[in-house]
Amino acid sequence: MNLRISDYFERGKKVKIIVNEDTIEAHEGECLSVVLFISNHKNLRLSPKKKENRGMFCMMGSCQECAVLLDGKKVISCNIFIKEGMIIKTGDLHES
Amino acid sequence: MSLKKEYDVIVIGAGPSGVSAAIKCSKKSLKVLIIDSNENSGGQIYRAPPKSYVKKKEKSLKENLIQIKFSEELKKNNIDTAYNHTVWQVSPGYKIDAFSEEGTIQWKTKNLIVATGTYEKIIPFEGWTTPGVIGLAACTVMLKSHQTLPGERIILAGNGPLLILVAYYVVKFGGKIEAIIDTSKKSHWLKSIFSLVLSPQNFIQGITWMLKIIFSRIPIYSNSMVTKVTNEKNGISVEIKNIENKKLKKISTEVLAVGHGLTPSTDITRLLRVDHVYNELKGGWIAKIDKYFRSSAKGLYITGDGAGISGAVAAHDKGKLTAYAILFDENIIDEKEFKQETIQILRKLNRYEIFAKGIANLNSTPKELINNIDENTILCRCEDITKKEIIHAIKKGAKNLNQIKSWTRFGMGPCQGRTCQYSVARVAADELDCKIEELGYLTGRSPIRPFPLDKAIGDFDYDEITKVEAAPL
Numbered sequence: 251m252n253l254r255i256s257d258y259f260e261r262g263k264k265v266k267i268i269v270n271e272d273t274i275e276a277h278e279g280e281c282l283s284v285v286l287f288i289s290n291h292k293n294l295r296l297s298p299k300k301k302e303n304r305g306m307f308c309m310m311g312s313c314q315e316c317a318v319l320l321d322g323k324k325v326i327s328c329n330i331f332i333k334e335g336m337i338i339k340t341g342d343l344h345e346s
Numbered sequence: 347m348s349l350k351k352e353y354d355v356i357v358i359g360a361g362p363s364g365v366s367a368a369i370k371c372s373k374k375s376l377k378v379l380i381i382d383s384n385e386n387s388g389g390q391i392y393r394a395p396p397k398s399y400v401k402k403k404e405k406s407l408k409e410n411l412i413q414i415k416f417s418e419e420l421k422k423n424n425i426d427t428a429y430n431h432t433v434w435q436v437s438p439g440y441k442i443d444a445f446s447e448e449g450t451i452q453w454k455t456k457n458l459i460v461a462t463g464t465y466e467k468i469i470p471f472e473g474w475t476t477p478g479v480i481g482l483a484a485c486t487v488m489l490k491s492h493q494t495l496p497g498e499r500i501i502l503a504g505n506g507p508l509l510i511l512v513a514y515y516v517v518k519f520g521g522k523i524e525a526i527i528d529t530s531k532k533s534h535w536l537k538s539i540f541s542l543v544l545s546p547q548n549f550i551q552g553i554t555w556m557l558k559i560i561f562s563r564i565p566i567y568s569n570s571m572v573t574k575v576t577n578e579k580n581g582i583s584v585e586i587k588n589i590e591n592k593k594l595k596k597i598s599t600e601v602l603a604v605g606h607g608l609t610p611s612t613d614i615t616r617l618l619r620v621d622h623v624y625n626e627l628k629g630g631w632i633a634k635i636d637k638y639f640r641s642s643a644k645g646l647y648i649t650g651d652g653a654g655i656s657g658a659v660a661a662h663d664k665g666k667l668t669a670y671a672i673l674f675d676e677n678i679i680d681e682k683e684f685k686q687e688t689i690q691i692l693r694k695l696n697r698y699e700i701f702a703k704g705i706a707n708l709n710s711t712p713k714e715l716i717n718n719i720d721e722n723t724i725l726c727r728c729e730d731i732t733k734k735e736i737i738h739a740i741k742k743g744a745k746n747l748n749q750i751k752s753w754t755r756f757g758m759g760p761c762q763g764r765t766c767q768y769s770v771a772r773v774a775a776d777e778l779d780c781k782i783e784e785l786g787y788l789t790g791r792s793p794i795r796p797f798p799l800d801k802a803i804g805d806f807d808y809d810e811i812t813k814v815e816a817a818p819l
Contacts, residue, residue, distance in 0.1 A: 251498045253494055253495040253496070253497070253498070254493065254494055255489075255493040255494065255495065255519045255520075256493075257402070257405055257519075258401065258402055258405050258406060258407055258410070258493060259395055259399040259400060259401055259402060259493055260399070260400040260401075260402060261398065261399055261400075262398035262399075277398070278398055279396045279397060279398020279399070280396060280398070280492070281396060281492050284488055284492045284494050287480075287488075287496060288494060288495075288496070288497070292477035292478050293477045294477065297475070297724075297727070297730050298728070298729060298730055298759075299729070299730035300724075300730050302475060302730075303476070303477050304475060304477060304727070305477025305478065306477070306480060306484065307479075307480055307481060307484060307727075307765075308465065308466065308480075308481050308483065308484050308765070309480070309481065309483065309484035309485075309487040309488060310390055310465065310483065310484070310487060311383055311432070311795070312465045312761060312764045312765070313727070313761050313764065313765045314728065314759075314760035314761050314796065315727060315761075317760075323798070324798075329383070331385075331396055331397070331398065
């Protein structure tokens with residue numbers, strides 16, 4: 251099932267990003283947290299004490315749960331738009 | 347576009363109220379800047395799709411057309427815009443500090459309009475931190491702005507107008523809803539439509555939405571709530587409970603979208619130490635305002651849903667009214683013109699208020715949801731603080747939210763208590779057997795959004811650092 255709705259808008263050209271060891275195809279300019287969510291990468295980071303998986307939650311820059319490492323820097327993924335060749339790391343987010 | 351350092355009016359938040367206030371001020375020759383963390387105007391309700399999406403000619407969404415009009419109007423009225431800018435500090439005077447990809451920036455203004463809207467209340471339950479559990483508002487943003495269904499199988503749960511709105515969009519976009527878990531009773535659904543459209547004229551549209559949901563034959567569990575979420579193969583398992591007969595049921599799904607109404611964003615007004623009042627029916631703590639949206643501090647105005655929840659249609663008029671208050675306070679219009687221009691808007695807003703009060707119980711959070719929170723359930727997601735730890739702090743003598751914060755670290759994480767303040771307050775009020783307003787609210791602290799220090803510092807060489815001479819011993 252294609253989760254991307256194409257009735258109203260044309261998306262940007264197809265690009266590839268790397269998430270941990272996976273290569274994921276997405277459209278340029280799509281929202282990173284949305285792409286991760288629908289590409290089987292729902293686990294984005296570990297909680298501070300219990301080290302439990304956490305993922306995208308509020309989608310409006312309030313909760314900060316969707317943090318990932320983008321090219322080695324911690325970012326809120328609901329605020330990032332996809333570009334070719336982005337390297338994303340999820341899980342343990344110690345900045346490199 | 348090059349931005350100035352000082353403006354007559356700065357509006358934070360480019361949703362319906364912020365945009366309408368900005369336009370009215372600008373029409374009277376005030377120099378206006380509007381700031382938003384998103385890459386376009388529209389706020390959350392009319393949030394624009396990402397810039398890379400190109401609109402197809404043959405089909406359009408109503409929300410998108412409204413957003414496009416916002417952009418055109420802002421441009422036509424020569425209003426400066428600072429999109430992709432996140433405000434991290436506001437200080438009296440008024441100085442606004444923001445950051446973007448390019449680094450940090452500060453603006454000054456005599457008049458500040460805070461039009462920062464709301465965020466979603468989500469009452470915790472066992473497993474609510476499981477990835478795949480998202481807010482109803484998050485689901486709306488994914489659908490309306492990003493044009494993406496969150497999963498192949500979705501469960502919608504909670505209360506308030508968003509439940510129907512999200513259901514409508516999932517069905518419209520061809521998604522599959524496994525179940526709708528509604529906290530309110532069946533009889534509340536009709537009221538819920540009213541709250542969504544906020545005017546009898548749009549009632550027909552509400553009915554159309556309802557019919558679409560009913561005809562799609564989605565199982566609807568009224569008077570029910572989610573009690574537990576666990577991981578399972580290919581998704582999550584959602585346990586639901588009927589509030590009346592206590593019967594439990596498990597449903598498998600990929601995504602659970604859950605929400606329990608909205609609460610006004612008070613980050614900036616708490617930071618500025620203005621007076622706040624508690625109003626459960628309007629969403630919780632709100633900055634104290636007069637009927638023209640003036641706060642207790644000179645030059646500071648709060649508008650839109652952030653000044654108490656009444657919806658997008660009302661937000662537009664609230665913004666206009668706020669602009670007239672500024673124009674009058676700045677002696678740009680005289681009292682006669684002020685009265686003339688505002689009397690109709692005030693009447694209209696009063697009608698909305700009466701209407702909004704009638705359905706406000708849908709936005710309030712039933713006791714059962716709070717009672718359902720297990721002692722080992724995490725309340726503060728940022729710091730992994732459980733209900734048990736909150737209760738422990740209270741037993742040891744913490745008497746208000748700030749004391750509980752000092753004791754436990756709840757609200758000290760990246761979200762600054764935005765996600766959990768309401769539920770912690772409800773749990774604490776029950777434990778202390780007091781009213782929620784007696785617990786106060788978290789003192790505003792800057793930065794109100796986390797941002798990397800390297801952005802604040804920028805690039806510099808060692809020689810550029812101003813060396814301060816050491817104090818004599």
